[in-house]
Every structure is written in C-alpha cells, then in structure tokens.
Amino acid sequence: MSRRLDLAVYLVTTPRPDLETVVEQALRGGVGVVQLRDKRASTAQLRSQVARLRPLCEAHGATLLVDDDLAAAGLAHGVHVGPDDVHPVDARLALGPDAVVGWSLTDLAQLDDEAALTACDYLAVSPVWPTPTKPEADAPWGLEGVRAVVARVAGRLPVVAIGGIDAQNAGAVAGAGADGVCVVSAICASQDPRAAAAALRVAVNP
Numbered sequence: 001m002s003r004r005l006d007l008a009v010y011l012v013t014t015p016r017p018d019l020e021t022v023v024e025q026a027l028r029g030g031v032g033v034v035q036l037r038d039k040r041a042s043t044a045q046l047r048s049q050v051a052r053l054r055p056l057c058e059a060h061g062a063t064l065l066v067d068d069d070l071a072a073a074g075l076a077h078g079v080h081v082g083p084d085d086v087h088p089v090d091a092r093l094a095l096g097p098d099a100v101v102g103w104s105l106t107d108l109a110q111l112d113d114e115a116a117l118t119a120c121d122y123l124a125v126s127p128v129w130p131t132p133t134k135p136e137a138d139a140p141w142g143l144e145g146v147r148a149v150v151a152r153v154a155g156r157l158p159v160v161a162i163g164g165i166d167a168q169n170a171g172a173v174a175g176a177g178a179d180g181v182c183v184v185s186a187i188c189a190s191q192d193p194r195a196a197a198a199a200l201r202v203a204v205n206p
C-alpha cells in the first residue's frame with residue numbers, strides 16, 4: 001500500500017440523491033477516507049458513482065474505498081471487506097499491491113489468520129456499539145474490545161472502530177487506542193456534514 005491513509009475520520013456512505021454534496025462537505029471538514037457502501041447498487045452503478053467521487057476525494061488527498069465489490073473497487077483506491085466477504089488475501093491478489101484493503105473484525109479469532117493480517121492495511125472493530133444504522137451487526141465490542149484488539153496488533157496494523165460513534169464518544173474510542181472512527185449517521189444525518197466531520201476530527205485528535 002503506497003498511498004497515505006488518513007484513517008482519523010472515515011465516512012461510510014449511505015445511498016442518497018445528494019451523495020456527492022455530502023461527500024464534498026465531509027471532505028472539506030477533514031474526512032480522510034470515504035467508503036462507498038450501497039448494498040442495492042449494481043456493479044455498474046457503483047462504478048459510475050466511483051467515477052464521480054474519486055476526483056472529489058483526490059482533490060482533498062482522501063482515499064476512496066468500496067464496500068465488498070471488487071470490480072467497482074478496482075476503479076477506486078481499494079476495498080473494505082468483512083469476514084463473510086472475499087478474503088483479504090484474494091482482495092489483495094485482485095486489486096494489487098497499491099490498493100487499500102480493509103477488513104472488519106467481528107471476532108478476536110480472526111487475528112489468528114496471519115495471511116489476512118498480512119494482506120490488509122487496517123482493521124475495523126465492528127461494531128464498537130450497537131447502531132440503528134445496521135441493526136443486523138454482530139455483538140458489540142465496547143471500548144474493552146477496542147483495547148483488546150489494539151493490544152494484539154499495535155505497531156503492525158492501524159485499527160478503526162465503527163458503530164454508534166459520534167462527536168461525543170469519538171474521543172473515548174481514540175482513548176481506547178483506535179487510530180480513527182468510522183461513521184455513517186454522525187455525518188450523513190447531520191444538517192452540516194462539514195462541521196460534523198470537523199468535530200469528529202477534533203474529538204479524535206484534540
């Protein structure tokens with residue numbers, strides 16, 4: 001992985017007609033990674049969204065990833081996969097050495113998968129807290145879980161966390177050792193995505 005990966009504030013998108021506007025505002029507020037996540041979109045639709053979002057992200061020095069879909073991720077800077085998706089080793093083989101590969105961690109046993117850890121660029125503790133945005137998410141790790149994961153991979157891989165994070169609790173997530181926070185609603189549901197992203201950035205790096 002050769003691009004600079006700024007994981008401090010990481011936006012996972014939700015489908016909406018004004019997606020580009022929200023992403024642009026969030027980038028202005030300091031988002032360093034944008035992940036395009038739309039479970040209902042076809043590969044062709046994702047690729048067309050990537051074509052629009054990538055120049056925006058690059059203008060702000062940010063990284064654009066795609067959830068799950070390797071064909072669309074090939075037009076972006078990389079992919080985020082979970083334990084039920086393509087394995088990180090296969091994602092790396094498909095996308096090449098310069099792509100960013102992120103992996104969701106829902107079980108500590110995943111840390112025994114040396115090949116996966118070698119293939120990916122960061123881990124996402126998923127979820128840190130329960131969230132209405134994804135009610136089907138796995139059991140929450142809590143801050144203790146974040147600490148446990150960081151203790152196992154510190155110095156080897158950066159760790160981010162997702163699920164129920166906002167500007168009020170983001171500092172505690174960073175205090176538990178996470179390198180960054182991933183959010184959907186804290187930015188996408190805000191009237192002011194730029195200010196919301198900036199507040200998260202301050203909370204993570206006071």
Ligand SMILES: Cc1ncc(COP(=O)(O)OP(=O)(O)O)c(N)n1
Nearest residue numbers: 067080081082083104124126162182
């Ligand atoms: C940053 C980040 N963390 C976790 C997820 C969830 O990924 P996954 O486990 O693959 O679940 P789906 O998003 O595919 O429902 C994520 N997308 N991003």
Ligand SMILES: Cc1nc(C(=O)O)sc1CCOP(=O)(O)O
Nearest residue numbers: 126127131133137164183184185
């Ligand atoms: C996309 C996603 N994945 C999760 C997981 O735990 O795997 S939680 C989540 C949504 C997070 O939304 P919000 O910031 O609104 O809580």
Ligand SMILES: [Mg+2]
Nearest residue numbers: 068081082085
């Ligand atoms: Mg997935």
